[in-house]
Amino acid sequence: MARWYRLALLLKGRTDAAEAAFLATCGDVAHEFDEIRNEKAQMKLFVRRLRERCEKAGDVREGDDNGTPPIALAISRLAEPMRSATALFFLRMFSAAEIAQTCGMSVDDLATLLGEARELLRRAGVIPEEAAVS
Amino acid sequence: MKTEVARRLLGCHQVEHEPGDSRVRKAAQQAGKEEELRPLLEAQLRFDEKVRAAVDRIELPTELRNKIVALEPTPRVASGRRFWKNPALFAAVLSVVVTLVLLGSGLLDRADDFPGKEVVMQMIERARGMSGVELEPITPQPLGKLADWFAMNGVEQFAVPPELTPLHAVGCRVYKQNGFLVAQAAVEKSNVLVHVFKAADLGVKAPANQWQTFRVEDWAGAVRQYEGMGIMLALHGSESEMEDLLASLK
Numbered sequence: 001m002a003r004w005y006r007l008a009l010l011l012k013g014r015t016d017a018a019e020a021a022f023l024a025t026c027g028d029v030a031h032e033f034d035e036i037r038n039e040k041a042q043m044k045l046f047v048r049r050l051r052e053r054c055e056k057a058g059d060v061r062e063g064d065d066n067g068t069p070p071i072a073l074a075i076s077r078l079a080e081p082m083r084s085a086t087a088l089f090f091l092r093m094f095s096a097a098e099i100a101q102t103c104g105m106s107v108d109d110l111a112t113l114l115g116e117a118r119e120l121l122r123r124a125g126v127i128p129e130e131a132a133v134s
Numbered sequence: 135m136k137t138e139v140a141r142r143l144l145g146c147h148q149v150e151h152e153p154g155d156s157r158v159r160k161a162a163q164q165a166g167k168e169e170e171l172r173p174l175l176e177a178q179l180r181f182d183e184k185v186r187a188a189v190d191r192i193e194l195p196t197e198l199r200n201k202i203v204a205l206e207p208t209p210r211v212a213s214g215r216r217f218w219k220n221p222a223l224f225a226a227v228l229s230v231v232v233t234l235v236l237l238g239s240g241l242l243d244r245a246d247d248f249p250g251k252e253v254v255m256q257m258i259e260r261a262r263g264m265s266g267v268e269l270e271p272i273t274p275q276p277l278g279k280l281a282d283w284f285a286m287n288g289v290e291q292f293a294v295p296p297e298l299t300p301l302h303a304v305g306c307r308v309y310k311q312n313g314f315l316v317a318q319a320a321v322e323k324s325n326v327l328v329h330v331f332k333a334a335d336l337g338v339k340a341p342a343n344q345w346q347t348f349r350v351e352d353w354a355g356a357v358r359q360y361e362g363m364g365i366m367l368a369l370h371g372s373e374s375e376m377e378d379l380l381a382s383l384k
Binding site: 001002005006009012015022023031032040041043044049061063069070071073075089090091092094095097098099100107108110111112113114115121126 | 142143144145146147148157158167178181184185186188190192194195198199202260268270279307311371380383
């Protein structure tokens, strides 16, 4: 459950918006989960529904949210589909091929995108002591 | 693999899921041997580990956790919950109730009905509510070769009559109906959902050598038994469309 909340926070960047999207998605999938025994299939469904919820709600940027960790803020500020791909990658929820499929791209494109995301995160200073990786 | 390709693919290398993509795995293996790539991979792994550690420190707020727990349906009484969770007891009681209802209404005497029809109608109701994402996509393969897939997903026995074996399935899943497992497969061309279950578990007694069709609102079903298994087809359409489909299988 914590991992799915983390995903919501990485996508939304604000605790209030993440909690709302997370709760709404739990409600969305509650009855559907009864029919899916495969855990991976459940994860895929949850991610799909959560992304739909987040996209529907749009980006919330006004106001400060002191409760959001810098890493979540930085990832949430990436553009889609880089944001979703990066969040899923660092949450270790899926293999590269599954992330690529979820985000509608090839594994090669995903690899390029993640390389760019790392560079953006490094510049954002969320891991300040790190040198450039590419 | 060319160094440039390996360098790019390293971008999605992750230790946890490494076996999932052979090209990425090969790129990582190559990076371990090439002077040019090794420092890049090591730096990337260090960076990723720190980002993941930061992500893992995000905790689910206790208040939110309580709200999620509150979303789960509360049983009326504890013993009732145990009753619903006990498949054997549930099936026994359900079977008695259904039989009594059928006997009471004289439905067993009707030629177009059969014991357990209520259960297969419930399966169609489920199918009507599906969006498609419930199914696990698979490489198209004949229904007759899906026994291994279903065995890996908990279904010990899977068999379909000969007329169905050549149909290619594109998605599968296993779910529980009244506490018992039902194997479900979506067929590629005819938009039909095939359900396979142990007929005795669910109290279904359908004809063994012929299909019996029925309708559930805008869906049609066809059921028969084969080697002790209940086989139920469901499609969004009329009974005559189902009959056309069955005729095409012969």
